[in-house]
Amino acid sequence: MEIQNYKNHRKFYPPHHFIYLPLLLLLEVFGIYKVFSDVENKLTWTLFSVVIFLILYLAIMTRQHYALGLQNRLVRLEFKQRYFEIFNKRSDEVEGKLSFSQIAALRFAYDDEFKNLLNKALEENLSGDQIKKSIRNWRPDQHRI
Template sequence: MKQQNYSNHARYVIGYHIVAFFTLLIFIIGSIRGFLNSSEDNLYVSSLLVLIGFILLLIFFYLRIFALKAQDRAIRAEEKLRYFILTGKTLSNNITTKQIVALRFAPDEEFVSLVEKTEKENLSENDIKKLIKSWKADTYRV
């Protein structure tokens, strides 16, 4: 696997992000076409297919959101512990979860100073990632 850095740290699962999404999109488009071309005999069934398509779309997005929220909570706990180990102090509540998630890529040598800079300047997650000199890979997040 290539060395992880700012330009390649985003991760996509082809089966989920591409195949499942476009298959679902085709299903929704097909079910809408079927609904628009349906007769009275199959109007109920075709409307159910459209409904199922949108329910599946909601499930598709919420599965991703829920998994990321759980990972964010774990990352937040890990980084708060790391900050405490490195400084003996608790991490400020002014730093958002998104900022903490971005800070996880910083090695211990850069972490504390980046936390302080983030708190003072309210850096975005993108700005934090760009400031990291020696990238610490996170290959477990999907």
Template sequence: MKEQSFHNHTRYQPLQHFIWLPLSLSMLVCTIGYVIYQIMNDAFSLQLLFLLGLVVLAIIPGMLARIYAITLQDRLIRTEEQLRYYMLTKKRIDPRITIKQMIALLFASDEEYVRLVDRAVAENLSPREIKREIHVWRRDDHRV
């Protein structure tokens, strides 16, 4: 497998990013356009509101599934990174570190990890800055 780096660590889910999202957006835009067209032609009806509501209701479950998966994943990453820090230092991780920083630190090798955690807390590094500081990347192919 190709080595992960700052430039190629982003993961896309083809069905989610390239099919469901574009189709949902186009369906919503077309439906809104159709409703506006009907209103301008004095052909507004309750059925149009039901159509718009149906389109919105069709999109919501996909959005919720994604939000729930990412929220759960973030909780798991927090737990994994707290355990990883403890295993490497025999100390608890600083509570000031944010979940976004932990997610960025997920990619750091064990050799760089403790130093980057300490810097992230001390200098309040952004996730992007943390990722730029990683020299040896740990692969993560299991993200949602």
């Protein structure tokens, strides 16, 4: 397995990203093409295009909404647990000062870097992307969807 880092940490679900969504996109393009080329059935092809667009939109949004909503809760919970293990105190005050993007980025840092990056994030208000780029020893997250 390839070592995870900033450049390759995003994941794809091939049946969804490379088959289902491209197929829906092709059907949408085909439907729009037919709206303008088949004047006799313009209303039918317009309806076809609208239905395909709605299916495409729902396929993207529903999958992302549920999966990412749950994962975001787990990332926050992981942050709370990790903060408690490192500092032996609750993270409520610190967590309230961080954006989710910052919390999510910190999970890629090992404990020694975590402390420094957390302090920098609080003092300098580093963005999540800046935190990720600052990590020298990347701690992989192979379970993110």
